[in-house]
Amino acid sequence: MKTSLVQTPIQTDLFPIITGIHYQTEFIQFAIWCGTPRQSRKFQTQKEFANSIKVHQDILADWKKHPQFLPLVSKVLNEWVKDRISDAVGSLYEKICSDKVSAADVKLFFQLGGIDIINPNNK
Numbered sequence: 001m002k003t004s005l006v007q008t009p010i011q012t013d014l015f016p017i018i019t020g021i022h023y024q025t026e027f028i029q030f031a032i033w034c035g036t037p038r039q040s041r042k043f044q045t046q047k048e049f050a051n052s053i054k055v056h057q058d059i060l061a062d063w064k065k066h067p068q069f070l071p072l073v074s075k076v077l078n079e080w081v082k083d084r085i086s087d088a089v090g091s092l093y094e095k096i097c098s099d100k101v102s103a104a105d106v107k108l109f110f111q112l113g114g115i116d117i118i119n120p121n122n123k
Helices: 024-034 046-053 057-064 069-082 085-096 103-112
Strands: none
Touching: 024 046, 024 057, 024 069, 046 057, 085 103
16 A cells, blocks of 8 residues: 655745855844844844844844845745735724724725725626
8 A cells, every 4th residue: 555645845945045155044044034024023133133043243234135135035024924814804804893994994805805896897
């Protein structure tokens, strides 16, 4: 009997190999930290983060100039947003149901649902 294994992605499957960087794991950790909104970060300052991964702040400054850094930060942020879309829509719905609703909120909610309440025959 032959069984197939489901592979679980590992860190290297999700992130590219970074060229010209000696501390690959730390570089990726820094990109993840930079791509995470401030209120969700464990370390609030770049200095605290540098200390946590045991590198000097100057290295972080150099990493920010690396050509693969910003695309990686963008990818991290994009995934962070995707993970929270349903929460954002839920919060918008709660606002619509409250006394703090605006016409723009209602319009956005319908747009997210693909509904044009102004011109309902538009497809």
